[in-house]
Amino acid sequence: MVTLKQLAEKLNVSVSTVSKALHGSEEISKDTIERVRALAKELNYQPNKVAISLKSNKTKTIGVIIPNILNHFFAKVLYGVEEEAAQRGYDIIICISNESSDKEIHSFEVLGNGSVDGFIVSAAEETQVKNQTQHIESILRQDIPVVMFDRVLEDIDCDKVIIDDFGASYEAAKHLLAEGRKHIALLSDIEELSVGKLRINGYLKALEEASNYTNGPTMLHVSQKDNIEERIESLFDKHPDIDGILSIDNTTGVVAMHKAVKRGKRIPDDLSIIGFSDENVLPFTDPKLSTIKQHAVDIGKTSVALLIDRLNNRVDGMPVTKTIKTNLVLRGTTK
Amino acid sequence: MVTLKQLAEKLNVSVSTVSKALHGSEEISKDTIERVRALAKELNYQPNKVAISLKSNKTKTIGVIIPNILNHFFAKVLYGVEEEAAQRGYDIIICISNESSDKEIHSFEVLGNGSVDGFIVSAAEETQVKNQTQHIESILRQDIPVVMFDRVLEDIDCDKVIIDDFGASYEAAKHLLAEGRKHIALLSDIEELSVGKLRINGYLKALEEASNYTNGPTMLHVSQKDNIEERIESLFDKHPDIDGILSIDNTTGVVAMHKAVKRGKRIPDDLSIIGFSDENVLPFTDPKLSTIKQHAVDIGKTSVALLIDRLNNRVDGMPVTKTIKTNLVLRGTTK
């Protein structure tokens, strides 16, 4: 890499003159500016980012810590984060916690050493379950801003970007009820997470409020290790009268649909299905799955915007929580 | 952040003593080492990474440029990259080119300013189609190592990690032929890419070598904008005798399977299907899709290993190309 010093030597001027010239300072003569810039261009001078970071005490880099890149929701958020960050001249360093709270803590420690100006995080499952907050609080105490999204920690006082999980699920259940469904089951593989709990509550609330609904709540909680397909089969065996399904995760809705079709159920006549899935599953069902759209890309962009505003002190004082609207997108699996 | 200087002041010693003590230098007395370390721990001293980077001219950071994070293959590679990098003490900065060669070029420029020690890249579609090489060559000329994976550029002389696309596809087609299939169609949405071309050639070669195979090649090329489902329907309309499908991408195999089942075809009796898809589609078909496993995580890990070896001069001279083995994983959609 070519440095200011090298330019200065070739031009027989001082380093500071070169620096000022490149910044178009008023102090420097037009002529010198021209000469300096010409040579800089010729030699393809690029200011050393590390030196600038050291000097300015800003890295123009955001640390992004997500639980699982293989989950399409997080991949989409990351997409939004990258796009917005790039547009605003920020780089992103990513760490994948892999749902482990140790890895998450380690990532904060590693990037807390001046590598990034701030963090965007979604908590690992373990972090949420154990409600571990010290590592994030320690970062905040150092005045490094943190934005949490989706899987947020109640006890931490920082900017947050969430969707209205309760409301989204409530609305979806309401829709199924309005269709006249008599036995609506909830499918989930995320009951442990804050978002899972909220979605479950939305479903419960909707059922509770439905005066003419006689069945109690029916919930199937599967874990990653379970054989999801078997679990769903036995749900259908046990409750052959299920005529509505609300899947609050990425996968179970699609699987349930395939299993139902195989049993000869007509969709949506005999059974209505709504998923929290993403568009990426759309090619995989026919009719197409009705879903709650989470606007993951927006979540990413909003998180970046919030963080950068905070870095520039454009937001002051109290932490802010932004709620990104969801949409119930009705496709072929609902009436 | 607490600095060496602050520690030095509190302890009434010099900055260099503190530095040496923390590194456990032989020069420093046991006693001083203890005192320094105790205070460092108490104040939670963390060496400033930016300063170390400036001094050492190494960032311990890898720039990763991928075309599309929403593609599960790249997400998996990224997973492998992150894991291996983290384990070796490297951070990764990611840029998403979004298949645009301008964005890719820009990412190289931005990160080329001393932000990273080396690059791991998979070329954007546009870069491959236009065969743009200058930006990468320019980086290599600055002695910044680059590892390309999957979508590599022939004309660039750097380390590469690929799979045997030709061989994998050849083997898969051979398998379908061995099953006695008489009309094997190839489905693709990546014909423009190097990997797509290689896979197509593998298929063609296998058919060519099959003396008792009378049909010519049947290929359906769809693009992202097409209605994939319609295109596949009309393929089946046009060639009702298709009894074997080789899908060389992530999606088309699954869609074809659903369409075929809907037409009353029995899988795998009437129709055999092999996809290049990932495990993430497995829950979505019944029987489960037979696939060519690409070991994406390995590709990521191997790329990191190669790059870091190159950075440490553990690999010398000529660029290396590593080929990661694929596996044909037979599940329910083949005999």
Next chain:
DNA sequence: CTGAAAGCGCTAACAC
């Protein structure tokens, strides 16, 4: 209009 000097936080050669 230009340059010298200090300093960001750290390391390391070289004194003492």
Next chain:
DNA sequence: GTGTTAGCGCTTTCAG
């Protein structure tokens, strides 16, 4: 065993 000094590449104040 400890301290002084210089320097990584840059910005910025202050002198000239």
